[in-house]
Each structure stands twice: as structure tokens, then as C-alpha cells.
Amino acid sequence: ETGVTQTPRHLVMGMTNKKSLKCEQHLGHNAMYWYKQSAKKPLELMFVYNFKEQTENNSVPSRFSPECPNSSHLFLHLHTLQPEDSALYLCASSRDTGGAYEQYFGPGTRLTVT
Amino acid sequence: GESVGLHLPTLSVQEGDNSIINCAYSNSASDYFIWYKQESGKGPQFIIDIRSNMDKRQGQRVTVLLNKTVKHLSLQIAATQPGDSAVYFCAENINTGGFKTIFGAGTRLFVKA
16 A cells, blocks of 8 residues: 555564565665664664665664665575564565655555464 | 553544644654554554654644654644544654654554444
8 A cells, every 4th residue: 555565564584594685665665764663662773774785773683683675675684583573574665765755555464472 | 560561642533533643752853753553453654754944744534743942743634534543653754864663652543333
């Protein structure tokens, strides 16, 4: 609906697993974002990419590793996560980051770490 | 002790009434503000925006008011409908020469039929 898709929609993983979240935008935007939304905190920005280059890393632990192969795709690679990492992970895109542009969000991946 | 979940402010309105959702922002350097709506099971969805050189902007059934003196933003929804039930977030874009958008904690709107 928004032009931003995320897969999978739900993911359960153990603390020793490695998994990846995928985001794709069909809007022709140049900027893409990862956010974490949990029950305990407001929406937290994790990473920002503009024209495939990472421009923001909001002090995210290294067990989260982003990858942006092109302006339409964004991945979040997960490795040795902790139970407190369980949350809704949202991807968003915008025209770019240089001006005042609204962000378009995907539906999110509901991650549970066991 | 264990921290509790985020306690969102809640607004409950009767169907057909007007709703006003308020937001206090933090930074005088913020130059662009956005309201998002998040329904259950979905990501936030853009509703309306306003730039700092304006104090009011109207959309379809929604109006955003900006008071820079007291750093306050409000979203007014006219003739609230059951489909308006959601969590509403304000976001401020801080112009520091780089990208910085900060989201508020959100307000949960319940519409009673």
C-alpha cells in the first residue's frame, strides 16, 4: 500500500541464529531507514542510507548490520541477538535526507528473540 | 526493578466529535514537522506536514497548528470516525546541517461509536 515492503512479517529466532530482514521500496526514493519500535520506547532511528551511503548510525550494537546494495533495497542482518532486541523493525524511505520530506514506512517485521 | 511498557497518552472521543492531539517538541532548530498515524499491525502513515514558516495547514478533515513560541504542535481531526482510531505520532526535523528526525512517543486515539 505505501510502496515499501518488508519481509518477513514475523520472525522468531534464537540468540545464536543469524537472520536477515529485507526491505524494498518502489517509490524511486534515495533515502532509506531502519527503525526499532518496542513497547518500552518511542520509535528509535537505527540507520540512515542516502544514495546507498550510510549517513547515520545511531549507536546501534554491532549485532545489527545494515546493508544497502542499491537505493531500492535495504537489509538488516541479525546475529547473536538478545531477548531485549525483540521489537517491531520498521523500514522507511524518503525522497532523500537533504530536505523536508515525509517518510513512507513499510508494515514492519515483528521480531521475537528467544 | 523491571521497567514498565511505554504508557501512551490516550484520547477517547465520540464518533462525530472533533479530536485534538497535542505534541510538545524539543528543539528550536526544528524546521519541519510531520504527523503520522499508525494503525494496529501497520507501519506509520503520513497524514500532514508543516514547515516552520507556517503556523497552520489544512488537509482533508485534518488541521495542523504550530506554535513556535512554546514549541507546540497540534493535530485536529474533524468529525472523528471509527477508522481514525490509531496511535498518532508527531515528528520534528532538526536542521543542523545534517539529517535528524525525532519522533514523539505517540498518543492513542479511541473513537467510540
